[in-house]
Amino acid sequence: MGGESAYREGLERLLASYRAIPADARVRLAKKTSNLFRARAATDAPGLDVSGLGEVISIDPAARTADVGGMCTYEDLVAATLPFGLAPTVVPQLKTITLGGAVTGMGIESSSFRAGLPHEAVRSMDILTGTGEIVTATPDGPHADLYFGFPNSYGTLGYSTRITVELEPVGRYVELRHVRFHTLDDLQDTMIDIVDEREYDGERVDYLDGVVFSADESYLVLGRGTDEDGPLSDYTGRDVYYRSIQHADGVTRDRLTTHDYLWRWDTDWFWCSRAFGAQNPTVRRLWPKQLLRSSFYWKLIALDRKWDIGDRLAARKGEPPGERVVQDIEVHIDDITEFLEWFLEEIPIEPIWLCPLRLREPLPPGADPDRPWPLYPLEPRETYVNVGFWSAVPKQPGQIEGRANRLIEEKVSELGGHKSLYSEAFYERAEFDELYGGIHLEKYKSRYDPEDRLLGLYDKTVRRQ
Numbered sequence: 010m011g012g013e014s015a016y017r018e019g020l021e022r023l024l025a026s027y028r029a030i031p032a033d034a035r036v037r038l039a040k041k042t043s044n045l046f047r048a049r050a051a052t053d054a055p056g057l058d059v060s061g062l063g064e065v066i067s068i069d070p071a072a073r074t075a076d077v078g079g080m081c082t083y084e085d086l087v088a089a090t091l092p093f094g095l096a097p098t099v100v101p102q103l104k105t106i107t108l109g110g111a112v113t114g115m116g117i118e119s120s121s122f123r124a125g126l127p128h129e130a131v132r133s134m135d136i137l138t139g140t141g142e143i144v145t146a147t148p149d150g151p152h153a154d155l156y157f158g159f160p161n162s163y164g165t166l167g168y169s170t171r172i173t174v175e176l177e178p179v180g181r182y183v184e185l186r187h188v189r190f191h192t193l194d195d196l197q198d199t200m201i202d203i204v205d206e207r208e209y210d211g212e213r214v215d216y217l218d219g220v221v222f223s224a225d226e227s228y229l230v231l232g233r234g235t236d237e238d239g240p241l242s243d244y245t246g247r248d249v250y251y252r253s254i255q256h257a258d259g260v261t262r263d264r265l266t267t268h269d270y271l272w273r274w275d276t277d278w279f280w281c282s283r284a285f286g287a288q289n290p291t292v293r294r295l296w297p298k299q300l301l302r303s304s305f306y307w308k309l310i311a312l313d314r315k316w317d318i319g320d321r322l323a324a325r326k327g328e329p330p331g332e333r334v335v336q337d338i339e340v341h342i343d344d345i346t347e348f349l350e351w352f353l354e355e356i357p358i359e360p361i362w363l364c365p366l367r368l369r370e371p372l373p374p375g376a377d378p379d380r381p382w383p384l385y386p387l388e389p390r391e392t393y394v395n396v397g398f399w400s401a402v403p404k405q406p407g408q409i410e411g412r413a414n415r416l417i418e419e420k421v422s423e424l425g426g427h428k429s430l431y432s433e434a435f436y437e438r439a440e441f442d443e444l445y446g447g448i449h450l451e452k453y454k455s456r457y458d459p460e461d462r463l464l465g466l467y468d469k470t471v472r473r474q
Contacts, residue, residue, distance in 0.1 A: 010089060011064025016078055019061020020143075020170055026058035027141050036139060036462045038168065057137070062170055063107075065089045073176040074132060079109030079169035087271060095176040096267065098124040102274040103303045109169040113162050115385060115429055117337075117364050117395050119216035119232060122204045124177070125369035128160040128382070135171035139458025143170060148373035157376060158453045161384040161445065163430060165466045166457050180234035182241070183216065183270035185263040187254045188229045193346040196227045201342055203231070204365050204392050210260075216270070219363035220254055224353055228254050229363075232270065239264050244276055246298055249288055251280050251360065278303045280360055281399055285309055331401030333433070334358060334413050339366070340426035342392040351420055352398070356413055362397035383449035384466070386427050393426070411435050430470040441467050 011019075030036055039056030062078035065086055069075075070093040077086055083097065084104035090096050101116040110116075111127040112134070124130070133147045136155060146156035159166060186209070190196040196219065203209050203217055209231055216232030242263050244250035250273045253263060265273065277288065285306065286292045320330040334356065340348050342365060349361070368389050372381050381389065402413050409415065415435050421428055427444055428434070434441070441447065450466055468474045 010068070011066060011078070013066060015061070015064055016066050016171065019059075019064070019078060022058045022061050023137065023170060024141070024143075026055065027137065030055055030057075035464055037464075038164070057168065059168070062109075066171070068093060068095075068176075070095065073178075074173055075176055076171065076173050077108055079135075079172060080107050081109075081172075082107050083111070084272075087268070090176055091179070091268060094178055094180075096179045096271065097127070098130040098175055098177050099127045100271045101127065102279070104272060104275050105304045105307075108172050108174065112169060112172065113159055113164060114431055115161055117366055119218040119230070119364060121364060121366035121395075122217050122392070123207060123215075123367070125367065126160070126387075127174075129369045129373075130175040131156075132173040132175060134159065134169045134173075136167040136169050138167040139454075139460065139462040144457075148375050153375050154453060155457060157373075157381065158383055158446075158449060160382045161430065162450070162453075163466060163469055165450070165463050165469060166453050167463065179267050180236045181267060182235050182237065182239070183232045183265050183267055184235050184237075184239075185265065185270075186212075186231040186233075187256065187261045187263065188231065189256060189258055189260070190227045190229070191225050193221075193224060193227060193349050196221075196229065197342065197346045199229060200345070200363075200365055200394070201392070203229070204342070204367065217365055220251060221349060221353075221361040221363065222255070222359055224350065226255070230254060234267065241266060241269075243269065244273060245269065245301065247290070247293055249277055249280075250274070251277070275303050276301045278306045279362060279397070279399065282306060284400075329403045329405070332404045332411065332413050333401050334417070335399045335432045336414065336417060336428055337395055337397045337431070338417065338421045338426055338428040339387075339393040339395050340421060340424045342394050344424045344426070345394045345396070348396065348420065348424060348426075352396075352417075355416060355420075356398070357402055358398045358400045362395075364395040364397070365392060366395060367392050380446075383446040385446075386444060430466075433473075434471045436471055438467055438471075441471060 037056045039058055059080045063080040064078050065081055066076040066078065068089055073095060075086060075090060082105050083100055087096060087100060099116060099118050099120050101111050101118055106116065112131060116127040133145055135143055135145050137143055144152045144155065146152040146159065148156050155166065203214055207214055213233050214231045215234045219227065219229040221227040242265055282288055287296055368387055372389060378389065411433060414433055418435060445466065464474055
């Protein structure tokens with residue numbers, strides 16, 4: 010852990026880098042890595058030095074809180090909390106996601122059906138605003154508007170420098186049940202029951218997500234935290250986690266350490282490592298174990314973007330280039346079957362990840378009871394399902410840019426849902442502002458970035474500036 014002095018040194022470097030940015034230039038992060046799937050305009054302008062804000066500052070086991078720099082990764086935080094039998098209430102799937110990134114860009118995982126989203130566990134945030142001022146945002150303080158407006162702002166209101174976040178007790182292990190479904194209706198009905206009852210077949214459910222391989226092969230994965238010893242599986246080497254879920258019928262069981270459960274998706278970036286051949290048994294035997302992780306696959310993606318490797322290989326096979334379809338969307342749980350049936354018919358991508366979520370109750374003091382987080386349209390007391398799909402589909406000659414992604418946006422809007430903004434978006438401005446709290450964002454910008462030093466949300470996420 011870095012401690013208070015290390016944080017203060019990092020904060021001084023950050024503020025010095027802010028002062029070095031010309032007054033007429035945009036303020037951006039000088040950050041080489043990212044978990045975003047949308048490109049942005051290249052620039053040689055200096056950026057904010059956040060290199061000193063990646064440490065765990067302190068852990069308070071009695072209060073069950075952690076104090077961290079805004080660029081602290083969940084990998085580092087989990088490593089610091091597990092020895093105390095604690096973990097963040099929601100741990101996003103990839104190790105290099107930062108706490109600041111999960112709060113300003115949203116995050117989700119299998120505890121979200123009971124624990125909400127990462128930003129709901131935040132007690133307070135220190136934020137560098139567009140004016141160069143550091144303000145402390147809490148739900149009941151003088152900057153409560155920024156506390157509620159920060160989630161889904163993607164750096165358009167500022168950057169978190171320090172976050173105090175709640176932790177929860179966890180067992181040493183997670184026992185898993187893989188429940189097979191042959192129809193999507195049965196999957197939906199069972200998911201609704203589990204979210205409501207937080208149990209299945211008389212056994213507690215602490216973690217809940219699912220995988221759809223086809224309309225007649227889908228699974229819910231039910232996790233229960235435990236300290237009971239038993240046989241353990243390991244999916245950090247030759248075995249691939251998502252393949253362990255599949256079986257002919259009924260329910261199968263598995264058990265992982267809590268550490269390995271939290272990072273079960275990172276080893277193969279869900280299933281996306283297959284695009285690099287990493288799931289081929291021969292290749293996997295030769296692949297260095299330390300490079301079976303999402304941060305390395307990001308480097309391969311960067312090479313593909315630079316050299317168009319995927320499209321070049323497709324052309325050699327006589328295949329068309331691909332349209333990248335990398336998205337997470339959310340629809341009400343009652344509409345999940347309709348969306349999945351449409352998606353499986355229209356978009357040739359599988360598998361598909363499912364993750365139910367609800368906002369935490371009670372809401373923080375001062376929250377709007379109808380729309381507590383103004384820039385992201387989640388309603389209290391409603392259950393949603395996050396649907397994740399990450400691949401590419403063939404482009405057709407003469408088709409509009411982003412055809413498949415636009416179709417998905419239209420279907421999601423038809424169902425009254427929404428999507429995360431970490432990847433490409435194609436919304437018209439009016440619809441975007443309605444979906445993502447444009448009127449609120451303007452009010453926040455006028456207070457915390459009056460000189461427009463930070464890029465706007467539409468320009469950043471749709472125009473990719």
